[in-house]
Amino acid sequence: MTALGLLYPGHSAEDDYPRIEQLLGSDIRVDVVHTDMGEDAHRVDALRGTGAEERLAAGVAELRLAGSDAVVWASTGGSFVYGWEGAQRQVRALARAAGLPASSTSFGFVHAARELGVRRVAVGATYPDDVAALFADFLRAGGLEVTGVRSSGFVTATEAGTWGEEEVLTLARAADVSGAQAVLLPDTALHTAAHLSLLEKALSKPVLAAHQVTVWEGLRLADRRVNAPALGTLFTREPIIQA
Structure with a gap:
């Protein structure tokens, strides 16, 4: 065990x-x-x-x-x-x-991206723009190239926790940009575990969720x-x- x-x-x-x-x-x-x-x-x-x-x-x-x-x-x-x-x-x-x-x-997130051999990542964040930008900075410090950041602007974790499959998929699709080898969904307040197969099928690339x-x-x-x-x-x- x-x-x-x-x-x-x-x-x-x-x-x-x-x-x-x-x-x-x-x-x-x-x-x-x-x-x-x-x-x-x-x-x-x-x-x-x-x-x-x-x-x-x-x-x-x-x-x-x-x-x-x-x-x-x-x-x-x-x-x-x-x-x-x-x-x-x-x-x-x-x-x-x-x-x-x-x-x-x-x-x-950094270790997982390295595990998959991806360098260029796109971010779909529920955070406001300034907080999402700090996550992108963190990824860059870890040696990753951030191809784009999509922010939803949620003020609280409680808001993020109310999202279901449709909203998560919409965020992932909006975050995905040409050249990204993977899409990252960083918020641990977001339900994602049930949606990973759907997300990867829809985007045709790895999705890393919190x-x-x-x-x-x-x-x-x-x-x-x-x-x-x-x-x-x-x-x-x-x-x-x-x-």
């Missing part, structure tokens, strides 16, 4: 994780511990507050008791707003507090590979050997 510990801020789309656990169809357990997100707002200051070290540390003890093999901070916005170096400090502090390998969804990437990153930390076609290309491709 491999147990993944996820720290998830507030309550918006955490029901994607039991769905992913079921789709993995293996001896994988996905444990979700909710952290206090403070203010539900897609603003830089509020997102920085969500990812504050003391808020993450508060959820660590429960994950240790659950026997987690790795921990992932399941908030893209609550990590990339710190910038590349700040997000690295954040996960190092989390690893020290948990005594476990640690990462975040933001780093998961919950899928979060679980994959946890598996990577735990040195586990699982073939799960319903979770998209990321869970079916053989790893790319980096030079």
